[in-house]
Amino acid sequence: MVRQPSWDRTCLKKGTWSPDEDQKLITYIMRHGIWNWNEMAKYAGLSRSGKSCRLRWVNYLRPNIKRGNFTREEEETIVQLQKMLGNRWSAIAAKLPQRTDNDIKNYWNTRLKKGAVENNSASAIASRSEINSSLDAGEENSSDADSSMFLNNLLDSPIPTLEDFPLPATYIFSPSDCNRGAVVDDNYTMEDNFISSEKQPQPMSPNSQLWLHDPIYVRDSDYDPVDDFWVNPFF
DNA sequence: AATCGCTTCAACCGCGCCTAC
DNA sequence: AGTAGGCGCGGTTGAAGCGAT
Structure with missing residues (x-):
């Protein structure tokens, strides 16, 4: 069949x-x-x-398709959504429309999962955020509260439309x-x-x-x- | 310079769901 | 209602890249 x-x-x-x-x-x-x-x-x-x-x-x-390094926000989103939704990568990818489910899955399995298992996911984010912020001094660290607010906003936000991705x-x-x-x-x-x-x-x-x-x-x-x-x- | 081991990620596989007939 | 075809999803694999020894 x-x-x-x-x-x-x-x-x-x-x-x-x-x-x-x-x-x-x-x-x-x-x-x-x-x-x-x-x-x-x-x-x-x-x-x-x-x-x-x-x-x-x-x-x-x-x-x-957005390739290359994941931003801190994307990383936080993945960790939070994975916590909420489990390994439903397509659902997670729906909230990161420029990332593919395969990309997210790979990223989770190779980088985030380890940290999430070893510590809890929040501390994993914190440690990785430190690394990222050292690489990108222009961004400020986010607290757990900020992270939670960000996630709530994300979940409430409408799914992007065609107009959000204009092509020349x-x-x-x-x-x-x-x-x-x-x-x-x-x-x-x-x-x-x-x-x-x-x-x-x-x-x-x-x-x-x-x-x-x-x-x-x-x-x-x-x-x-x-x-x-x-x-x-x-x- | 050669080898080994680890990491990354593109791609495949198998399964389940949906739709058409 | 049953069957077949097609698609999407999640898990897994394996090749390539890269650093350590």
Whole structure:
């Protein structure tokens, strides 16, 4: 039932993504959006499973991903939310929309968890805050009360919308700059490494007006406007 | 310079949920 | 109602990087 089609299991590449593969996936999504990961992978010319493509996009290639060091506030948020929610990384990531759940999970497992187990989480924060504040003398230390207030504000705050993450009209995504977030790369065009649409079967028309106005994955029960942004960041 | 051990993090795996048929 | 396909989530793995010896 959960098993993938045999084609996926026998013919698909695994392991680290090459820059060329990144570029193919980005190019395809820029042109057609996200509609069916398994089919998209084939049409984009990728010998990857849909799951692999989705993971690569969500965790690495999508726009506005913040990478690099976590700030003290982010760290406090993660610790507090983990205390409240447990290992529900996607829920925690929802409050840090520029961080991926995988990033948060890794960060927790490799850095915060140790401190949280050894001491309690508050003292872990304090000790790490000292380190961070020594690195960033411009910020002041926060007390537990401040931390609690911050968390309450966070939980009460609305989830960001598209307008909170504006993209320039000339926004072009370059695989080589993925780690640094949004950039404009004049040398990169969407046509690079792209399979001609004439050669592709079109089980549906991703460029149709229907697609543009009716994004998939939107569920009535838990519709979140920020999802629109992540699904269709370029439209 | 070579080796070892530790850390980090990208990627995979398996499972469960949701939806369409 | 049952089944299949697709997606999302959390746990885990393994390669790469880096410092210590």
